[in-house]
Amino acid sequence: MQPVLEVRDLDLGYDDYVVMRNLSFSVNKGDIFIVMGVNGCGKSTLLKSLIGLRMPTKGKVLYYGKSFWDEDETGQKNIMRRFGVLYQGGALWSSLTVGENVALPLQLYTKLSCQQIQEVVALKLSLVGLEGCEDYFPSGISGGMRKRASLARAIALDPDIIFFDEPSSGLDPINARKLDDLILELRDGLGATVVVITHELASIFAVGNNSVFLDTESKAIIATGDPKALLANSKDPRVIQFLTRARAQGA
Amino acid sequence: MLPEKLVFDYSIPKTLLIKLSGDWQISAGLLSTDEVTSQLNSHPDIVQINISVSQDLKWDSGLITFLLKLIRECEHKKINVAREGLPQEAQKLLSLALKVHEKDILSPNVRESFLERTGEKVLQIIEGLRSGLYFLGDISVSFGRLITGKSYFRWDDFMLIVQRCGVETLLLVSLISLLVGMILAFVGSIQLKVFGAQIFISDMVGIAMVRVLSAVMTGIIVSGRIGASFAAELGMMQANEEIDALKTLGVSPVEFLVIPRILALVIMMPILTIYADLMGVLGGFIISAGMLNLNPVEYLNHTQNAIKLSYVWVGLIHSIVFGVIVAVAGCLRGIECERNAAGVGIATTSAVVTGITGIVIATAIITYICQFLGV
Numbered sequence: 153m154q155p156v157l158e159v160r161d162l163d164l165g166y167d168d169y170v171v172m173r174n175l176s177f178s179v180n181k182g183d184i185f186i187v188m189g190v191n192g193c194g195k196s197t198l199l200k201s202l203i204g205l206r207m208p209t210k211g212k213v214l215y216y217g218k219s220f221w222d223e224d225e226t227g228q229k230n231i232m233r234r235f236g237v238l239y240q241g242g243a244l245w246s247s248l249t250v251g252e253n254v255a256l257p258l259q260l261y262t263k264l265s266c267q268q269i270q271e272v273v274a275l276k277l278s279l280v281g282l283e284g285c286e287d288y289f290p291s292g293i294s295g296g297m298r299k300r301a302s303l304a305r306a307i308a309l310d311p312d313i314i315f316f317d318e319p320s321s322g323l324d325p326i327n328a329r330k331l332d333d334l335i336l337e338l339r340d341g342l343g344a345t346v347v348v349i350t351h352e353l354a355s356i357f358a359v360g361n362n363s364v365f366l367d368t369e370s371k372a373i374i375a376t377g378d379p380k381a382l383l384a385n386s387k388d389p390r391v392i393q394f395l396t397r398a399r400a401q402g403a
Numbered sequence: 404m405l406p407e408k409l410v411f412d413y414s415i416p417k418t419l420l421i422k423l424s425g426d427w428q429i430s431a432g433l434l435s436t437d438e439v440t441s442q443l444n445s446h447p448d449i450v451q452i453n454i455s456v457s458q459d460l461k462w463d464s465g466l467i468t469f470l471l472k473l474i475r476e477c478e479h480k481k482i483n484v485a486r487e488g489l490p491q492e493a494q495k496l497l498s499l500a501l502k503v504h505e506k507d508i509l510s511p512n513v514r515e516s517f518l519e520r521t522g523e524k525v526l527q528i529i530e531g532l533r534s535g536l537y538f539l540g541d542i543s544v545s546f547g548r549l550i551t552g553k554s555y556f557r558w559d560d561f562m563l564i565v566q567r568c569g570v571e572t573l574l575l576v577s578l579i580s581l582l583v584g585m586i587l588a589f590v591g592s593i594q595l596k597v598f599g600a601q602i603f604i605s606d607m608v609g610i611a612m613v614r615v616l617s618a619v620m621t622g623i624i625v626s627g628r629i630g631a632s633f634a635a636e637l638g639m640m641q642a643n644e645e646i647d648a649l650k651t652l653g654v655s656p657v658e659f660l661v662i663p664r665i666l667a668l669v670i671m672m673p674i675l676t677i678y679a680d681l682m683g684v685l686g687g688f689i690i691s692a693g694m695l696n697l698n699p700v701e702y703l704n705h706t707q708n709a710i711k712l713s714y715v716w717v718g719l720i721h722s723i724v725f726g727v728i729v730a731v732a733g734c735l736r737g738i739e740c741e742r743n744a745a746g747v748g749i750a751t752t753s754a755v756v757t758g759i760t761g762i763v764i765a766t767a768i769i770t771y772i773c774q775f776l777g778v
Contacts, residue, residue: 246743258429268433268468275468278500291743310429310463341496 154217156181156313156345157202162211164197171197173371175211177364179313184339184346184359186379189366190394195349196240198366199317202347203237204228215313233261235313236306240321242298244290250277250301251286257308276304279341280334296327300334307338313345314338320352332358353397357383365391408434411442419449424457427466434465436473443480452477455488467496474501531739538735541657542665554658564667568629572675575624580679583620584608584686592695601695605702606709608687614714615721617679619766621672622725626758630733633664634754637737638747646738656738665730672726673719680718713778721769728761 155178162175171194179185187195200206202213204220213220215231223231244253254273258264264272270286277283280300290298299319306314316335320328332355339346350356356363356379363382365375367390375382375391383395408427412420419442427434443449454470474484474497486494515523548554591607637660640646646656684706691697733754740750 247745262429264429264433271433271468271472272429272464275464275471275500278471279496281502291741337495337499341492341499343492 153180155179155214156183156216157185157347158212158214158217159202160212160214162198162201162213163209164194164201164206165209166197170209170371172366175364175366175373177373177376179345179347179362181345182339182343183362184335184348186356186360186363187347187349187366188351188356188363188379188394190351190368193366193368194371195351195366196317199315199347199349203235203315204232233309234311235315236309236311237315238299238303238306238317238319240318242290242295242302244298244302244305246290248289249286250282250288250290250293250304253290253301254305254308257305261309272308273304276308277301279307279338280304281330295322296324296330299323299327299331303331303334303338307342307344310342311344313347314342316346316348316350318350318352319348320350320355325354328352328355329358335359351394353395356395365394409438411439413446415453417448418451418453419443419446420453420455422455422457423466424460427460427462427469429463429465431461431465434469436469436476439473440476443477443482450482452482452484453488454484454486456490460490462490462493464496467493467500470497471500534739535735538657538738539731541655542661542731545655545658545662548658549662554662555654556658556663561663561667564663565671567632568625568667568671569674572625572628572671573678575628576621576675576679577682579620579624580612580617580682581686581689583616584612584683584688585690586686587611587616587683588687588690589694592690596695601691601697602701602705604687604691604695604697605705609684609706609710610714612683612687613680613710613718615718615766615770617683618672618676618718618721618725619762621675621679621722622729622762623759625668625672625675625725626729626732626755626762629668630729630754630758631751633730633733634737634740634750635747637734638740638750641738641740642742642744642747644742661730661734661738664734665727668726668730669723670726672722672729676718676722677715680715717769717773717778721766724765724769725762728765729758732757732761 157179159175159177162172163170164172164175175198187198189195197206201208207221212222215234218227218231220228220231244250245256248256251270251273254276255269258269258272262269273286274283277285280303282297282300282304285293285297285301290301293301299322314335319331319335323331335346335348336359338344346359348355348359360379363375363377363379364373365382366372367374374388375386379395382391386392386395408423408425410422410424412422414420421439452473460466470484470486470489470493477484486497489497545554549556587608588604591604592601595601595603595607637646640660646660649656649659687706688699688702691702692699736750736754736757740746
């Protein structure tokens with residue numbers, strides 16, 4: 153089966169500074185794929201290269217076999233149309249209401265009438281538990297609700313792949329757990345593939361079925377596989393230390 | 404057309420079987436529930452709806468939106484909609500959409516009437532004036548503390564702001580003042596030529612620039628460039644909770660952020676104004692000597708004789724007042740900024756508008772006072 157997303161020999165960096173080298177992994181349909189690692193290891197830089205915001209120094213990012221960075225602008229737009237992104241801070245447009253935020257992708261990419269768009273917006277908001285919140289501005293709702301509203305925007309066009317950048321950051325444990333459950337339910341309902349960038353252990357074990365571990369020192373992937381299996385079987389002290397929240401030796 | 408996607412079957416008593424087929428994706432457009440509703444109206448005995456799907460069914464949120472609407476309509480009519488015939492994923496999505504989530508606590512989002520909004524606006528203006536006065540009070544107290552050596556003042560920051568207000572504005576001030584001087588000379592020459600009094604162009608340009616125009620033009624430039632940047636900078640600090648962090652540390656944001664900015668502008672505005680005076684006179688000189696064939700030495704002598712020292716002082720007083728107005732407007736708008744991106748934009752615009760309005764009003768007042776004092 154062809155992977156939904158494949159990363160081949162990817163190098164990431166800023167000018168002369170290399171963040172990560174030779175990253176290679178693939179994400180299959182229906183996976184909830186975790187990209188984990190400590191702060192500053194390059195998770196967010198990798199995400200930027202995956203969602204078309206930052207060109208990698210070397211290597212390929214393939215969606216359904218098509219190399220994203222080798223496509224022309226139209227080709228890239230067609231690929232981008234197939235994924236949704238939940239940004240760390242929600243990134244809702246503050247001058248638009250929650251409903252308008254969710255409606256905008258539908259206005260841009262579908263031919264639905266205003267009434268029909270409102271119906272789809274109502275559906276998306278009810279999927280994330282925000283029915284009736286269309287008229288609120290992002291500044292008038294809580295952080296957890298902003299995340300869910302942003303998720304409703306991310307799934308507005310029924311994407312094949314949903315990227316989550318630190319979904320639990322800034323959320324209390326109860327809301328973080330609710331969001332994890334929502335990720336699982338949306339994956340099952342929409343049949344989407346999910347890529348989660350996180351270092352929250354609770355989320356990693358609650359939702360992930362495949363993962364890569366990025367290491368800052370070696371600037372490479374040092375472990376791959378189901379996070380629960382990694383916890384049980386990995387012999388690498390860096391992975392064990394991360395997954396068990398153990399203190400660094402000598403600390 | 405509708406029949407291709409929806410087929411109705413009444414073979415079971417009191418039950419409507421809806422057979423779904425074809426393309427139900429958003430890209431194909433959404434189907435209205437009107438057809439089903441009219442079927443139900445014509446068969447009032449229906450108490451149950453079953454749904455079946457064909458092999459060729461293509462679906463996404465388009466189908467779920469239709470079904471959700473149908474289920475909600477049927478709830479009102481007390482008709483049960485069985486979802487077992489739907490694809491598993493669609494059943495899961497519908498369950499999620501119909502799940503009763505714990506309600507989040509939200510402030511009511513009610514639309515206010517025109518009168519309420521007008522009243523709200525008036526109260527906002529009064530509150531704005533009051534907070535402006537408080538802010539001026541804070542500034543006075545902070546200055547007092549600075550003079551008595553009790554406040555925390557970072558000279559590094561101050562020097563950096565001085566550089567931004569001065570050196571980085573110089574090019575713009577040069578260009579605008581030079582052009583204003585040239586325009587004044589050119590426009591003045593049209594009328595003065597009639598009387599053969601072109602030489603008085605030097606008096607006109609010199610006095611106008613030195614007394615008021617240089618200070619006003621510099622004030623407007625500084626308001627657009629520096630006042631706006633103060634508002635944006637402090638607005639972003641407000642949005643990022645940096646100002647809260649200062650308060651919890653026991654440091655007054657006015658002392659730490661506002662006083663250095665006001666001082667920097669109060670020092671740099673007179674210097675920029677003197678520089679603008681020179682550039683304005685130079686502009687007039689270029690036009691007079693280059694285009695109107697006036698004697699350059701005579702022009703400079705006339706200018707020297709026309710400009711009294713008191714005019715220079717009037718210009719400098721203008722510039723100091725404008726410096727305070729621009730800095731206070733920029734800092735006040737920045738500190739009052741709402742904690743979002745739109746708020747920063749509004750604060751920036753508002754700082755420039757307040758700054759320029761303040762400059763014009765102050766010019767009128769100072770001119771009247773000078774007239775009254777006979778300066």
